[in-house]
Amino acid sequence: MAKIESAFVDLSYLDTLAAGDSVVHRLDPRVKVVTTAIFLLCVVSFDKYAIAAMLPFALFLIVIMGLGGVPASFVLKKLAITSPFAVMIGIFNPIFDQHIVLHLGPLAVTGGWLSFLSIILRFCLTVTAMLVLIATTGFNAVCMALERLGVPKIFAVQMLMLYRYIFVLVEEGQRMHRARALRAFGRRGLDMKTFAHLVGQLLLRTIDRGQRIHLAMLCRGFDGTIRIRQQLRITGRDIGTLLLSAIVLIAMRQLNLALLLGQLLTDSLP
Amino acid sequence: MHMADALLSPAIGGTMWAATATGIAVCAKKVQKDLDDSKIPLMGVLGAFIFAAQMINFTIPATGSSGHLGGGMILAILLGPCAAFLTIASVLTVQAMFFADGGLLALGCNIFNLGVFPCFIAYPFIYRPIVGSTPNPTRIAIGATLGGIIGLQLGALGVVFETYLSGISELPLKAFLSAMLPIHLGIGLVEGLVTTAVVTFVWKARPEILQYSALSRPLGNLGLRKVLIGLGVAAVVTGGALSWFASSFPDGLEWSMAKTSGKEELEAPASGIYHLLAGIQEKTAFLPDYGFKNSGEEAAASEGTAPSWPAVDTGTTTAGLVGGGLTLALAVVIGLLFRRRKQTL
Amino acid sequence: MSHHIVEVQDLKHTYPDNTAAVRGISFRIHHGESVAVVGANGAGKSTLLLHLNGYLTPQSGTVRIGDFPLTRETVKDIRRTVGMIFQDPDDQLFMPTVYEDVAFGPLNLGLPAEEVEQRVQQALSRTGVEHLSERPPYKLSGGEKRAVAIATVLAMSPDILVMDEPTSNLDPRSRRSLIELLAGFHHTKIIATHDLDMVMDLCERTIVIHEGRITADGPTAAIFSDDQLLRRSHLEQPLRMQVCPVCSKR
Known part of the structure; x- marks a missing residue:
């Protein structure tokens, strides 16, 4: 009961956020839905030990949250509330997977701990992405966008x-x-x-x-078909944003940017 | 009862997504064509009702633990299969989006497991034949309880097969079945009893509501067969195609997870958030990637290597095809059942 | 064309459970008249209203709205003529935003986009809620909801407004502004209500219904001063007509 009640408080808070106005809010909802889908696919398709390679995705989200005025405190609170479940499931990994994969000085790190961290990270990324989509678009606009994207x-x-x-x-x-x-x-x-x-x-x-x-x-004249005013109009700016974010996301998925950065730094050091 | 992303390979997840999407498309067409347009607002409020009803917990007799209404059977009884399926799908989608219940990849499975079985099997083949066109409390009790049990048993079976075919869990099929089915026998019984109690209440207070839904036959013969064949074909096609790219990470730990989640569900069926996250754990690697490489230890690099892409593994292709084949077989069996029922009517 | 815009003759309605809700009601309403329908709970007001927008078709007797007798064939035209305002605005505001809700009717009429836009804007400004246009209905106050519900009906340009308990659940100030709003409308109005004080402000004529029959039909002032009649119909005089408990004057 308490869980659902608090969830409804969040529901209307998300609505309030979605009523805001920002660069992200002004984007066509379809662009945001498709971008979120690409984002989720990219994150979910990482292998189970991926950590560093996923970090740029967090950066991507943080940038969007900044542009869209989504308060980090809200997202963090929401993550904190829901994370025990992720931890509960993930904690099996260090127990079952005790294969040592790397040594950090005296510390031997097992594959289980890596995949555990990876789970937590994925959890944070996917949940945040969903929240950011709803908070900058609103559930109603997401539904309208889905309708335009072919959902019956x-x-x-x-x-x-x-x-x-x-x-x-x-x-x-x-x-x-x-x-x-x-x-x-x-x-x-x-x-x-x-x-x-x-x-x-x-x-x-x-x-x-x-x-x-x-x-x-x-x-009021209902005849079995609901007619909704279609006000979605995709602009060049929307398409540009979609292409740009798709390229960025796929690049982040393909290239381990964190690794490249690391190499760049280590190479430049004498 | 929510399927967890963790146990799901993208191939099976995608297959079930395709099957579910087809189901939604066919049902949407059917409901739209249906002359009874009063269903449209009714579906909306009943979907919201499920949320409101799930806030209210009851004590499960003889156990002291609490449970809440699932609602699939009630929706099917009140709305008929197609409209109920759409309503269940919308409820699960909102749960996945706002409460992180289930998971996005698993949403397809969840809609399938919690929607198709009650709406297209338990309702038309168990509840309706038992209750007939003149409901009475005994018939409602038997129909709703059996329907609830069988719907959930099939749903649990769905979870088991989806997990098994995903190949991520190492759990032997037999052990998995013997853990899942009894647990869901209990859950199904409770759901059946609650459904009985609520439907009987409605019948006593306002019998015309049930009479009315018994009179309208929203699901013609053609409709059901179309739905099931559509589901089957979509499942086979995408299953085969996706498996081609899929490779699996055999890892022996998920089965215990599945066991935990099964038990967890008994106590708190709504607390499915961890599924979403859990899911993320074992995903097929589409590309070789070494996430931990940059932590400085080049030596460790080879450890986490995923198979290179695309992994043309006959094993997973088989799994996908078997999954699709199974659904198709199910469709054929249902079609035959339906035909027999029609002849006996 | 008759000069009666609403004509009900010997209307009877019995529900499937054998409740005779309306047992022979007849009345005529002229263009521009504002009529209150009052009666105790279960007197048959709601059943009567459901006939006026064609949700129920007469089992016996006739209902004429404008030029049409109410039948299954004319129901669509009748719904265009009669705008129905429900008791619970939550039932009437089913779309995601206020704008969407007000546009729902005009879109169903198949009007071109500009005309829809124009009608929505007009209806919203008429009821003074333009600023709420993008808000979801569940974020509105009771008074705002009521105003929007009226706007959804005005956007259909009806000739007749039928209202079921328009002032229920409103705080005194919202109630007052609603009454002022309604007083400004020149439509034919039929208002079913228990709020007899509002009736005194808005309706020159009152029809009293008791147990499915009309017990009185006449000028509001005359009916409300007949204390016996009101008591027989399970009603009581509006507060402002009652004897003052302090000074015992009217």
Whole structure:
């Protein structure tokens, strides 16, 4: 319960961020969706020991966060909340993979620790990328972009409506839950019968609401097709940005920039 | 019950993505063509309802632990297969995006496991024949409980096969099955009981809602077969193609992870965030890469070498094809089942 | 064309569970009239309203809106003529943003893009909520939601506005500005409500419904001064007509 409640606070905070205005916000949502997809594919396709090679991707995100005004504190908080799961899964690696792969002075590093770090890094990169996309675009615009990118319209509309009514229904559910809790006198947990009653009641209200919404739609000429004003217009600047970021991402994936930098530095030293 | 990215090879992940995308496309067409446009807002609010309902936990009888509604069966019962499938897909997508539940690569698997089985198997072949057009509490109880159990068993089977065919986990199939199936028997039973309780409540309060959904037959014969054949073909084609590029990193640790995640799900089915991350762990290397090379130790360089690209490995190609073949076989079996059912009606 | 814009004759409606919600209602409403429909809970107000926008078609009796009798064939034209404002604006605002919501109707009418744009802007400025146009509906206050809901209806350019409890759940100030807004409209208005004080401000005529039948239909002032009638219909006089508890004057 607490988890979902806090998640909803984040949900509306993300909405607030998305309502901002910046270079990143002004980009066409499709450009951002495609760039995010490329980003995720690149990160996910690294081999399991990759660490340094992934770091430039973090840099990429940080630049975008800076341009888009996404507060690092929010992202870090979100990462901190969700990271225990990553740690929990990753921690198996050092246990199972004790193969020593390198020595840092007296310290012998096993493959397991490397892949563990790699997992944490990937986790941070993919979660942050998703957050940055939503925080600079907004869920609604992401859905519209997906629709334009070929996702069936009815599915895009479905996600839009779901998102619209999450707020209404969660509040309704909370009210009912609270009303019950007030009379439960500290007894925690619901037995099945009470649960069914509560959820069933919520379900009936939801179905009624669905009917009323349908009526409201009919009143305004709904004929089975949802028409959404399409205001997305791709500009040369958008295409340029997409190409540029795609090139940068693929270059970062292909070339180990961190390594090259390292070599450059070590070579230049006497 | 969420499939974890960690256990998934890009080949299988991509295959399931293709299958799921096909399912969404076919269902979207079907729902759009459906004359009953009141479903469109209903799907939206019911999707939101699933979120609201999942906030409310109940005590699982005789265990003291708590669980919450999954909701796949309820959606199928209220909306019919195609609309329910789209709704489940939208719920899982929002969960993956905002709550990092599941994972992006695994989203295809998750929609498949949690959507296709309840909507296209448990509902039309178990719930509907049992409940018929005149629901009563006993029939609803039997239908929803059996449907819940079988839907989740198939979903668990899906997880096992997706993991096994991904080749990342070294876990012997038998051991994996014997861990996953009993656990999900329990989860399925609970889901079935909750579904029964909620559906019975609705039936008692407002019988016309269930009557109405029993009357409309949103899934014609053609529709179901089309969906399943589409799913099968898409799975085989992409499975074969993707496997070509795929290579696997055999590593023996994930199976224990799978076991943990299976158990974890029993306690806290919603806490799937770690799947996303976990996933990232074992990805196919498309390119040789030595991430730790620059830490100064050139000597270590050869250790983490991935197979060079593209890894034309007959093993993984086989795995992909087997996965696709399996789905296709499933499609054929379902098609036959459906035909038999139609003849007996 | 008759000069009655709404004509209901001997309308009856029984729900599938055998509840007779409307048991023979007849009335006529002229162009530009502003009529309140009052009655206790379950009196049949909502069922009546559902007939006016064609969600229900008459089981018995007739409903004429403008030039058309209400039938399945004319339902589309009737919905264009009648703008329905729902009790819960959350039901009416189903699109991701205010703009999208107001544009939903005009887009369904198949209007060209510029015309849609123009109608949306007009409707938003008419209700004084232009500044909210890009906001998602769940971030609006109750009063703002109500104003936007009205804008969504105005964008369809209806002749008749039908409202179900427009002042429910509003704080006093939002209620007051809503009443002022509605007073400025020259549409034919039919308002179902329990807020009898608002009725005194907005409606010159009142129809009282009790148990599916009309118990009174006439000038608001006359009806509200008949205390007996109101009591019989499970209503009570608006506060400002009641005897002052302090000085015992009206």
